[in-house]
Amino acid sequence: MGLSALLDHHLGARGDQPALESGARTWSYAELDTTTAERAARLRAAVPRGRVVLAGEHTPDALIWAIAVLRSGLTYTPVNANLPTDRMREALDLAHPALVLCCTADAAAVRATGHRVLTPDELPDEHAPLGDRQEIAYSIFTSGSSGLPKLVNVGHRGIENLCTAQTRLFGIEPGTRVLQFSSLSFDASLAEVLVTLAAGGTLVVPEWDGGSWVQAVGAHLAAHGCDLVTLPPSVYARLDDTAKQGIRTVVFAGEALSEVEYRTAAKHSRVLNAYGPTEGTVCFSVAELTRFSTTVGTPIDGYSARVRTADGCATSGTGELVLVGAGVALGYEGRDDPAFTEVDGQPAYRTGDHVELRDGEVHYLGRVDDQVKRLGHRIGLGELEGRLSRLLDTRAVVLLDGSSLVLAHTADHLPETELRARLREVLPPWEVPDTLLLVDAIPVTESGKADKDALRVLARRAPAPATDPAGADPEVVRGIVAAAIGGDIDLTTSVFDAGGTSFTLVQIQVDLAERFGEDEVQDAFDKLNYDFTVQGFLDALGGAAAPVSPVHAVFAQVSEDLADLALPTSDLARAGGAITVTGAGGFIGGHVLDRLLGTGRPITVVTTSRPERLVERHRARFGKREGDFDGVAFLGYADLDRAPESGWGPVVHCGFEVNHLLPLERHLTGSVATTRALVRAAAARGSDRFVFLSAASAGAEFAPFTEESLAAIGDPYSQAKFVAEAYASALDRPVDLLRAGLVYGHAPQEEAFLDRDVFTWLLRLSRRLGVLPRLSGLVPVCHVDDVVSALVAAADAGTVPGVRSLLVHRTYDLDALRAEFGLDDARVVEPGDWLDAAAGGGADSRVLAALRLWLADDGWAEPVATTDRQIIRELRQTIGD
Structure with missing residues (x-):
């Protein structure tokens, strides 16, 4: 079935079912059918045959026009509307379009190319019957190719296979809401549109004001969620946790998937990893991941895989991946290329990707040539080098x-x-x-080629010393930060106010270190007190003194607030009042909720998650039935003031963002603020007891809340826990403060909760390397079952006075860890050497940066042994040994 016939069939068969939605507007299949058919007829009247280039981005109207071109039988060729004029002219000269349809607010830049350009309003109001389909269904410019762009012509043969395979593998059915994320100039957008419509799903286009598209997508996901989203891993990493929680199934594509992104995604969503070059009708293979792997899966319907080695093509082994099947593209416009060939009489394409083909699965290893991916776009370094040499009219070399x-x-x-x-x-x-x-002069090797190794050495020496602030171009720093957060930022705005997370901050540090030197950047970050602004970094890099610690100001602010808190008063609730739990979507809070389900007592869950999503994940995690939640009420923190004014029993507060890099001031507006709101609600609604799960890193001694005590705590997260303790202690009823060490006991289905646990990463990497770093202290751990027992027992303690307890059930020293790994003392190295080995082994740079901070800590001082549980052994078994 050809492309236009496929769309005719599916659009005309589903009537009033929702086909497309954006904001408050929804188009049914019938309405989209009528609209796109009318527009296709107008296009056919203006262009009897040939190619229509469409320039448009991220709006429902541009998407509807794209579907109209696809239905018209004309060759559909999307182009990035924001390309520089010279690049746009090069692209259009290659495409030779009969018409450029410009669906943007300003068509001037496109008109400057000299091609025939019309906006939708300028199309003649004439209609022509749709003619026979053309051989080329659509054409896509290879993403980010440089020099003379390559235009891939794709036929009709693989499109139906694509729709059938992705419908089945992705689990799309009528009513499934699929985010339309990809730029129309990427072939991924074709899969989003065609597969969704063929399956009867609903395309969802987030509302967009023309600013950061990634931020618009994140805001939509946080507010509304979506059943299926296809994203490059680097884009997924920029979403905040609330947005990630709104994704039911995430399909990673466009870049190699790292273990960090996988573990984060698996915590919230079903995870698939898809692979396919533009030359292969969007998608070649898909893998569903339940544990991290380098696999990109097995070929979809209509394809088979080969590896090209010195001995020819084989069905297993290591070499260049060759796609074989009907979905291989027709070739490049205006040029022959040996990458398009035949294998066993079928169309084939040599991808240039280095893979291992094992047991039918494709494992991606890298590129065999000089093409790289940046921001989801493919760049040919040699082609870019030629383009820049012409631009500069001098010798230029481009390298990574x-x-x-x-x-x-x-x-x-x-x-x-x-x-x-x-x-x-x-x-x-x-x-x-x-x-x-x-x-x-460009250094050369003996063979006369550019010596790129020598240039890398020069590039690393090039940054100006940190004592010369003029060497740090504010726009360079600003560009690095903007790339990490997915949007522009001014010089004085904190990255956290701009939507960044602790992982964002680590990525910024890594990228800045590559530019300005690792030691210089680390020294500057040490002066920033866990916050980051472009101007603050520039000042610190230029030798400015460290800013005043925030502790004094924070202590003064909190002390004043505590003095004026004026907690509401009410009679204590009668015994049997609802127990209130926070953090139920997290690791420990989830276990607390599960312990309470089925006891017959009423439960109130205060959460930032959508209740239906929390219930769904809890059922999958613990094997519960929907009826188990019949006695559970859900409240958002914003709803606390509207909760019933009586009937609360004890409160078990486990909900607190674990973020050791977030500045203390930011914790005050986040987890500390929600703790304060919960304390006020507990007072107003007669809660008879308040149990707060704090952190052992706040200290072994429960010192009074003073400025000196706050300053003595090592990191902002632990300081924030100490501040939250002060708010809880302001209640005039029993308050239990339980400071826990590192809590483990994860079941296999809970492994995703370990994705940002630093000590877990130390164990993972140590096992891979066969060496341990020399630790300066002890590692304090406890088991989740024991922690939950302590929390529930505290909640059930009635009117007895509250307690202050340390929940550290066992400590591990270096010798105990060596014994767990079966390593002798020769396999213990200094932390710096261990980090170098981990970096050389391909560990994620963000994980290494967090480990660097963790290894610099002194660790726990006093040994503890109150349990015989083999906690570390269980942890090693969970993460895979």
Whole structure:
């Protein structure tokens, strides 16, 4: 079935079912059928045959016009509407369009190319019958290709296979809500649209004001969620936790998936990993992951895989991946390419990807050529190098140094600021180099080729010393930060106020270290008190003194608030009042809730999650039935003031963001603020007891709330727990403060909760490396069952006075850890050497940065042994040994 016939069939068969929604507007299948058929007829009247290039982004109207072009039988070719004029002209010259349909607010830049450009309003109001389909169904410019762009022509043969396979593998059915994330200029958008409509699902286009698209998507997911989302891992990493929790199934595509992103996603969603070059009708293979793996799955319907080695093509082994099947593209517009070939009489495409083909599964290893992916776009380094050499009219070399794109050049007539501005004018963002290296002459090897290893050494030495603030271009720093948070930022705004997380901050530090030097950046970060602004970093890098610690101001603010808190008073609730639990979507709080279910007592869950999502995840995690939640009421923190004014029994407060890098001031507006609100609600509604799960890292001694005590605590997270304890202690009824060590006891289905646990990563990496870092103290641990027992017992203690307890059931020293791993003393190394080995082993840079901070801590001082549980052994078995 051809593309236009496929759309005709599915759009015309579903009547009033919802096909497309954006904000408050919904289009039914019948309405979308009528609208796109009418628009297709107008297009066919304006263009009897040939190619229609569509320039449009992220609006329902642009998407509807795209479907109209696909239905018209004309060749559909989308293009990025924001390309620089010169790049747009090159693309259109190659495409030779009969018409450029511009669905953007400003068509001037597209008109400047000299091609026939019309907006939808300018199309003649004439209609023509749809003619026979053309051989080419659609064409896509290879994402981010440089120099002369390549245009991939794709036929009709693989489209129905794509729709059938992804419908089945992704679990799309009538009513499934599928986010339309991808730019129309990416072939991923075709899969989002065609597969969803073929399956009877609903395309969801987030409302967008023209700013950051990633932020718009994140806001939509946080507010409304979605059943299916396809994203590059680097985009997923920029979403906040609330947005991630709103995704039922996430399909990763476009970039290699790291273990960090997988573990984060698996905590919230079903996870699939998909692979496919543009030259293969969007998708070649899909894997559903229940544990992290480098696999990109097995070929979808209509495809088979080969690896190309020196001995030819094989069905297993290691080599260049060759796609074989009907979905292979027709070729590149205007050029022959040996990558398109035949295997066993079937169309085939040599991908340039280095893979291992094992037991029918494809495991991605990297590229066999010089193509790389940045921000989801493919860049040919050699082609970009040629383009920049022509632009600068001098010799230029482009290379990767880690994740940094380096341009080495000899254009000494251009100041760096002017050159950088010029590059931003003519290149799309994913092609702009991170580092500009001016050299007198390009070094060469004995064979006369550019010596890229020598250039990497020069690039690492190039940054100005930290004592020279002029060496740090504010726009360079700002660009690095903007890339990490997915949107622009001014010089004085905190990354946390701009939507960043602790992982964002770590990524910023890693990227800045590649530019300005690891030691210099670390020294600057040490002065920033766990916060980050561009201006603050520049000042610190330039040698400014460390800012005043926030402890004094925070203590004064909290003390004043505590003095004026004026907690509501009411009679204590009668025995048997509802027990209130927070953090039920987390690891410990989930176990508390599960312990309470089925006891017959009423339960109130206060949560930031959607209740239906929390129930769904809890049932999958603990094997509960929907009826088990009949006695459970749900409240959001914003609803506390509207909760019934009586009937609360004890409160068990476990909900607190575990974030050791978040500045103390930010904790005050986050978890501390929600603790304060819960304390007020408990007082107003007669709660007879308040149990707070605090952290052993706040200290072994329960000191009074003083400025000195607050300053003595090592990190902002632990300080925030101490502040929250002060708010809880303001209640005039029994308050239990339980400070827990590292809590483990995870079942296999709970492994995703360990995705950001630093000590777990130390164990994972130590096992892979066969060496342990030398620890300066003890590791305090406890078991979740024992912690839950202590929390529930405290809640059931009636009117007896509250207690202050340490929940550290066991400590492990270095010798105990060596015994667990079966390592002798020769396999214990200094932390710096261990981190170097982990980095060389491919560990994620963000994990390494967090481990660097963790290993610098002194650890727990006093040994504890109150349980015989083999807690670390259980943890090792959970994470895989």
